[in-house]
Amino acid sequence: MSEFTFLFRGRDYFASPEQRQKHTEKWVAWFKELGAKGHIKDLGRPLDAAGKVVDKKSVHDGPYAEAKDVVGGYTLIEAADLNQAVELSKGCPILDLGGCVEVRPVQVQNMMSLNT
Amino acid sequence: MELSDHLFRREAGRMTAALARIFGVHNLGLAEDVVQEAFCRAAEIWKFRGVPDNPSAWLMATAKNCALDALRRQRTARAYAPEFGRYLESEWTRAAIIEEQFGANAIKDDLLRMMFSCCQPRLSEEAQIALILHILCGFSVGEIAGAFVSSQAAIEKRITRAKKVLAQSKKLFDVAAAAEFSARLPAVQRALYLLFNEGYHGACAEAAIRAELCREAMRLTAELLVHPLGRTPASYALAALMALDAARLAARVDETGALLALADQDRSQWDQQLIGEGLKLLELSAAGDELTPYHIEAAIAAAHARARSAEETDWTMIVSLYDSLMAIRPSPIVALNRAIAVAEKDGPELGLEAIAAIDGRERLGAYPFYPAALGEMALRRGDKPAAAAHFRAALALARNPMERLFLEKRVEACGGEKRHPIAPA
Numbered sequence: 001m002s003e004f005t006f007l008f009r010g011r012d013y014f015a016s017p018e019q020r021q022k023h024t025e026k027w028v029a030w031f032k033e034l035g036a037k038g039h040i041k042d043l044g045r046p047l048d049a050a051g052k053v054v055d056k057k058s059v060h061d062g063p064y065a066e067a068k069d070v071v072g073g074y075t076l077i078e079a080a081d082l083n084q085a086v087e088l089s090k091g092c093p094i095l096d097l098g099g100c101v102e103v104r105p106v107q108v109q110n111m112m113s114l115n116t
Numbered sequence: 117m118e119l120s121d122h123l124f125r126r127e128a129g130r131m132t133a134a135l136a137r138i139f140g141v142h143n144l145g146l147a148e149d150v151v152q153e154a155f156c157r158a159a160e161i162w163k164f165r166g167v168p169d170n171p172s173a174w175l176m177a178t179a180k181n182c183a184l185d186a187l188r189r190q191r192t193a194r195a196y197a198p199e200f201g202r203y204l205e206s207e208w209t210r211a212a213i214i215e216e217q218f219g220a221n222a223i224k225d226d227l228l229r230m231m232f233s234c235c236q237p238r239l240s241e242e243a244q245i246a247l248i249l250h251i252l253c254g255f256s257v258g259e260i261a262g263a264f265v266s267s268q269a270a271i272e273k274r275i276t277r278a279k280k281v282l283a284q285s286k287k288l289f290d291v292a293a294a295a296e297f298s299a300r301l302p303a304v305q306r307a308l309y310l311l312f313n314e315g316y317h318g319a320c321a322e323a324a325i326r327a328e329l330c331r332e333a334m335r336l337t338a339e340l341l342v343h344p345l346g347r348t349p350a351s352y353a354l355a356a357l358m359a360l361d362a363a364r365l366a367a368r369v370d371e372t373g374a375l376l377a378l379a380d381q382d383r384s385q386w387d388q389q390l391i392g393e394g395l396k397l398l399e400l401s402a403a404g405d406e407l408t409p410y411h412i413e414a415a416i417a418a419a420h421a422r423a424r425s426a427e428e429t430d431w432t433m434i435v436s437l438y439d440s441l442m443a444i445r446p447s448p449i450v451a452l453n454r455a456i457a458v459a460e461k462d463g464p465e466l467g468l469e470a471i472a473a474i475d476g477r478e479r480l481g482a483y484p485f486y487p488a489a490l491g492e493m494a495l496r497r498g499d500k501p502a503a504a505a506h507f508r509a510a511l512a513l514a515r516n517p518m519e520r521l522f523l524e525k526r527v528e529a530c531g532g533e534k535r536h537p538i539a540p541a
Contacts, residue, residue, distance in 0.1 A: 014155075015256040015257070016125070016256030017124035017127070017128040017155060018124060018254065018255075018256075019256070020124055020155055020156075021119055021124035023159075024159040024162055024167075025118075025119060027162075028162060028163065028166055031164065031166070032166070043164050044164060046160035072160070073160070073163075073164060
């Protein structure tokens, strides 16, 4: 098994509490299923949209100008390979709202071995 | 833990009502923003961590925090509700006053206060209902437009205007002021009655939405019944009427989506628990000597509910109830329903006579069940060509697919032999 992060990009907007509830229920069900199949290494956390972007010259409100690029949270997944991780990500409800999941393999290197 | 159905919608109403009281009704927009923010924050956590054991309490706690954040963010001094204003402006007292005002006792009357505020006389009945659905039931503009088969733009306009009127009122309605409460109560009952009717008879074709409107009307009427001043015979009668009618909701439409006449409904599908509740409420409504149209409509619904089969229906009693209704709230539609009951009781000739005698019959011109009633009576007399013509006229007036399917079947029936009862669902 290898580890992957799911980065959830895109902010949601709901016209009504009912729609939000339905969407929230989908997320809960999705995570539950991933967990039941043993794919969740760490549920991760949602990230607050308000934050700062810091560079050499300035500190400004961020993280991104475009709502669709904002990372709303992350989760650590265990999957056989990148293909399986991608398949797992396809059930993410964020896709219904025009958001996306960035699937990134977590690098595992033996630091000690570099020293020898 | 799973979220109960429509929890977000209902909590939205409670939170908005509470925040509008604390911030002042003129800051309704701010209250709505804070509620959005609270939902957003809570739902983000729940997505990852699952639904907590007490989601309502979690939402309320989040709303409190969001309210404090919003107050802190306000750079320019805003005028809040006068009784809380100076506490909200100071960093020292803000948290305590929000905590206190979100307490169970303070929040108890918020829904009712907002309901009465929405029913103010400067707003049309249509606007009152839209506002109640939007603020107290958490329906979006799109959802209301869907339920009322109206354009989104029209509903948007109606709600924006109504909110402006509401925001202009100095403060929310005071539900502790007995005289004002009693004076406003009939308007509130009327709005809830119309909301229920929209669900029951309205133009929306989707059964789920119709049932939702009925349920919301019943939920808000139940709120009236827990308030000592709201617990009047008329309120009980209104609640009884809703329960007894709602008991038949599921049986009103057949598997093709067509309306079913009362006599054709599968009575085993009627919700006996709701009927029981309705009959109990009807009994409670009999206290005092007040007789309202709600009492009579509930009694008519009870007469149908008690009949185990269509043949057992006590039409004599129903005709006399319609007589009483004509005496206190006459209208061509009531008179038409009375005529249909007369036909069931005494035969189609007397039914037709009763129809001919309806005052203001011309006002039924767009009502499909007027020609439909003529059709049923013609059919009962064996005049199929006349009956078919009446049903075709009714079909042209059908307001939704359920009525259309029902009337198409009636046109077809004019070719067959089957005897059909006259009363529509």
